[in-house]
Amino acid sequence: MTRFLTLFANERGELFEHPGLGMLGGTLDSWVLPEPGEMIPLPGGSSLVMVPEHYPVGWDWQHDRAVCLESDPFEGKGRVYAVAALLPQGFTRTYLPVGVVPPGGGLLPLLGYAAVGLRGEQVYVAAIQTDRHHKWHPRYYNTEGLEERIYRRLQASPGNRILKHLSHCARHYSCFTAQNIFYERWEGGIPSMPACNAGCIACISEDHAGVAPPQNRLDFVPETEEIVEVGLHHLTRAREAIISFGQGCEGEPSLNYLRLAEAIRVIREATGEGTINLNTNAGFSEGIRHIVDAGLNAMRVTLFSCDADNYNLYHQPKNYGLRDVENSIRYAREHGVYVSLNLLTFPGFTDREEEIKKLRDFIIRNDINMVQLRNLNVDPRQLQSGLPYGGKARGIVGLLKALQQIKGLRVGSYSYPVPGREGNSCFDGGLKVPEPVQHNG
Numbered sequence: 001m002t003r004f005l006t007l008f009a010n011e012r013g014e015l016f017e018h019p020g021l022g023m024l025g026g027t028l029d030s031w032v033l034p035e036p037g038e039m040i041p042l043p044g045g046s047s048l049v050m051v052p053e054h055y056p057v058g059w060d061w062q063h064d065r066a067v068c069l070e071s072d073p074f075e076g077k078g079r080v081y082a083v084a085a086l087l088p089q090g091f092t093r094t095y096l097p098v099g100v101v102p103p104g105g106g107l108l109p110l111l112g113y114a115a116v117g118l119r120g121e122q123v124y125v126a127a128i129q130t131d132r133h134h135k136w137h138p139r140y141y142n143t144e145g146l147e148e149r150i151y152r153r154l155q156a157s158p159g160n161r162i163l164k165h166l167s168h169c170a171r172h173y174s175c176f177t178a179q180n181i182f183y184e185r186w187e188g189g190i191p192s193m194p195a196c197n198a199g200c201i202a203c204i205s206e207d208h209a210g211v212a213p214p215q216n217r218l219d220f221v222p223e224t225e226e227i228v229e230v231g232l233h234h235l236t237r238a239r240e241a242i243i244s245f246g247q248g249c250e251g252e253p254s255l256n257y258l259r260l261a262e263a264i265r266v267i268r269e270a271t272g273e274g275t276i277n278l279n280t281n282a283g284f285s286e287g288i289r290h291i292v293d294a295g296l297n298a299m300r301v302t303l304f305s306c307d308a309d310n311y312n313l314y315h316q317p318k319n320y321g322l323r324d325v326e327n328s329i330r331y332a333r334e335h336g337v338y339v340s341l342n343l344l345t346f347p348g349f350t351d352r353e354e355e356i357k358k359l360r361d362f363i364i365r366n367d368i369n370m371v372q373l374r375n376l377n378v379d380p381r382q383l384q385s386g387l388p389y390g391g392k393a394r395g396i397v398g399l400l401k402a403l404q405q406i407k408g409l410r411v412g413s414y415s416y417p418v419p420g421r422e423g424n425s426c427f428d429g430g431l432k433v434p435e436p437v438q439h440n441g
C-alpha cells in the first residue's frame, strides 16, 4: 500500500508532516486510505489552506486505528489544524480532508476543500484531472493590465450597469468570467437576474444554510440594451468567444426570459460569431423555450442528483420539479442546443451506485452532450443531515469511468465554444477521461 503522510498546520500556519500517521480521505459518510490512482501531485494554481476548526486526523498503521491530533505532537502543546488544497478549474476532488470539529464548531465556508498528503518531498492531493486547466489557470488572471482595461471599458460605457457590476466582481471576487469580459477573450459572464426559483443549500450568492455566501447578488435587472452592448462587444472581439448568462452573482437567468430572448435576437441579427450559453437550473420551462427560440447555442444545467427526492432536498425548487428540468432539456436538444450537465460532485454521494445509474439513464434519455464535473463546495454536515445514509459508492474515479462508457458523451470541467462556433480554438470533440497516474511508490 502506497503511503501518504498526514499534513497539519500549527497556529502560526506552519506546515508539518506526521511521520507516523497516514493520510485519510473523507467522503460524505466515511474515512478511507486513498488509492494511488485517486491522488495526483499538487497541480500548479492550487493553494494549501488550513481547515477552520478541524483537528487533523491520521491513520496509525502500527495500531490500525485513526488518531486525532488535539495538540502539536512536536511541541506537546498548541492548537493544530487539518490542511487541505483548493484546486484550480480542471481538477475533480476524489476525497475531502478528514478532521474532527469540536462541539458547537461552525460550518465550513463554501470552499472546495480537497484532502492532501505527503509522499517523499511531494505534496499530493486527492483529485484527478478532468480537463485542461490552461484557460482557467490563475496565472492568466489578476494580471497587471487588468485595472487599466477595466478603467478604459467603464470610461467607454459609463451608463452600462452590467459593466459596473462586473468591475466589482473582477476586482473583489477575482471572478474569472467577469475578468474575461475586460480581457476580451474566452468565456465572459453577463448576469441579469436577482431573483431565483430555487433555494440550493450551497448557493454562492444567497445564504440558504447558515453560511455566508462568498458573493453578493446583483440588485438590478439590466435593460435589453445594456445586455446587448456587453454581449455584442464580447462576441465580436473575443478569442473563442462565449457569453454566458447565469453567473454566481445572480439568481436564475431564465426568469428574465423576455429581455434575454430580445437581447439574443438583436445580437444574432448583428453577428453570428461565438457561442451564446445559458447556465441555468432549467426549472422554468416556458422561459427556457423563449430563450431557445431566440437563438441560444448552448445550455448548462446544474444538477445535484437525478433522483427526484435527492434533487428536491438539495435544490429546494419553488414551483417546479426534476420533470420540468427534463422537459426544458428535451426542448433545447430538439432545437439543436448543445446541452451540458453541471454535475455538483460530492465524494461518497455522486459516486453511489444508485446515483450513477440514475445519472446514466438521465444522460441517455435526454441526449445530453457533455457532463461538467463541479466540486460541490459545502460542509458535509449540511448534506449528512438530510440525505439518506449509505449505498455502495464506486469512488470518483469509478464515476468518471462510468461516464466514459456513455457513447458520444464529453466529460470535462467547463464550457467550450459549441462545435462550429470556435473561431481559432482547440476543440477536440470529446475529452477522454485520463487514466490515473501510476505511482511507482
Ligand code: SF4
Pocket: 196, 197, 198, 199, 200, 202, 203, 204, 205, 206, 250, 251, 252, 281
Ligand atoms: S439556482 Fe443558483 S442562484 Fe438559485 S439558489 Fe441555486 S445556486 Fe443559488
